[in-house]
Amino acid sequence: MAMAEEIKKTVKIAALRTGQSKAPAEANAYSADFSKEAAQKHAADGFERTLAAFRMAGEAGADVAVSVEYALHYGDFGSLEKQRTQKELLETIPGPATEKVSEISKKYQMYTATNMMERDGDTTYNTTVFIGRGGKIIGKYRKVHLPAYESWYTAPGTEYPVFETDIGRIGFSTCHDMAFPEHCRCMALSGADIILHATGGWGFVTNYALGRALLQVRAAENCVYIANAYTINPVLPGSCSCIVSNRGVILAENDSQAEEGIAIAEISPDYEMKNDNLMWNFMSGVGSERMRFMLERNPAAYDALKAENPPLSEKFYPQHKYAKTPEALAEISKQYDKARQDEFDGIPNDLFKKQW
Numbered sequence: 001m002a003m004a005e006e007i008k009k010t011v012k013i014a015a016l017r018t019g020q021s022k023a024p025a026e027a028n029a030y031s032a033d034f035s036k037e038a039a040q041k042h043a044a045d046g047f048e049r050t051l052a053a054f055r056m057a058g059e060a061g062a063d064v065a066v067s068v069e070y071a072l073h074y075g076d077f078g079s080l081e082k083q084r085t086q087k088e089l090l091e092t093i094p095g096p097a098t099e100k101v102s103e104i105s106k107k108y109q110m111y112t113a114t115n116m117m118e119r120d121g122d123t124t125y126n127t128t129v130f131i132g133r134g135g136k137i138i139g140k141y142r143k144v145h146l147p148a149y150e151s152w153y154t155a156p157g158t159e160y161p162v163f164e165t166d167i168g169r170i171g172f173s174t175c176h177d178m179a180f181p182e183h184c185r186c187m188a189l190s191g192a193d194i195i196l197h198a199t200g201g202w203g204f205v206t207n208y209a210l211g212r213a214l215l216q217v218r219a220a221e222n223c224v225y226i227a228n229a230y231t232i233n234p235v236l237p238g239s240c241s242c243i244v245s246n247r248g249v250i251l252a253e254n255d256s257q258a259e260e261g262i263a264i265a266e267i268s269p270d271y272e273m274k275n276d277n278l279m280w281n282f283m284s285g286v287g288s289e290r291m292r293f294m295l296e297r298n299p300a301a302y303d304a305l306k307a308e309n310p311p312l313s314e315k316f317y318p319q320h321k322y323a324k325t326p327e328a329l330a331e332i333s334k335q336y337d338k339a340r341q342d343e344f345d346g347i348p349n350d351l352f353k354k355q356w
Contacts, residue, residue, distance in 0.1 A: 058108030
């Protein structure tokens, strides 16, 4: 964690709203015409949309802006059968993509958070890289909570970094992370004032109203601002990029399903949430509403949260075994791989009738 800086009196927070174009045949891993060069070019061309949105945020005077998930997107390489090809495509951090974002950060004196798949040796991570106003990389966050499909080809992160800046302490979340209340709580307990959330699917896929409400709850229960950057998805519409206050109020949103842009809000930081006119604060002797909530927790009673196999799985539903063995994963991945191939070939496959 960096040294504390004097906090600005007003802060502009932006969340990008960008989409992804369909890959041409030569950039699709399920095509006989596939080439790695074409896939890399397609990803680089698509990344220009993120750079354009970052510039839009910079022109609007944003102090910080966060991209959607997979801003540098190579297509679908999720199956076990495609892992080696994927690793050969991915960039390192730093790399060409982060260098381009660094130039924008420096030009607009703006913090940026960019999500992308990262290659680190022979391991891949879902990573958000945080770049400072001067264009230098401050640090990075690796997605902790991986859904089944993503865990096939991505290693989970194990840390909750929080960085001190002149706009407050910054923490991060990526897509599936937000489904777990423990995630934002860990970031909040580590001191985060603002959580930058990059996503391509969480929350809004099947229930837009619930996903929006959960963002508000996460912000309010942890007394943090949340900037939610969501991918435009014409197949699964009903989503938004938005800025949520530390009291759970949506300050700005962009729910366009066609036009790329940003959601941006200006705040007057009240991270401590001091309130001398609140009876509960008076009775506790803690003048900060934020700190009172944190100090009223009772961690000694949270054994179920720390158990790898809590009673729900150990006692009540022992028949459910997560697919982690090589044999189980190989069979599931083989079916998924065939479905993707059928999709490319225009052959109906019942697997994709399942709800995401």
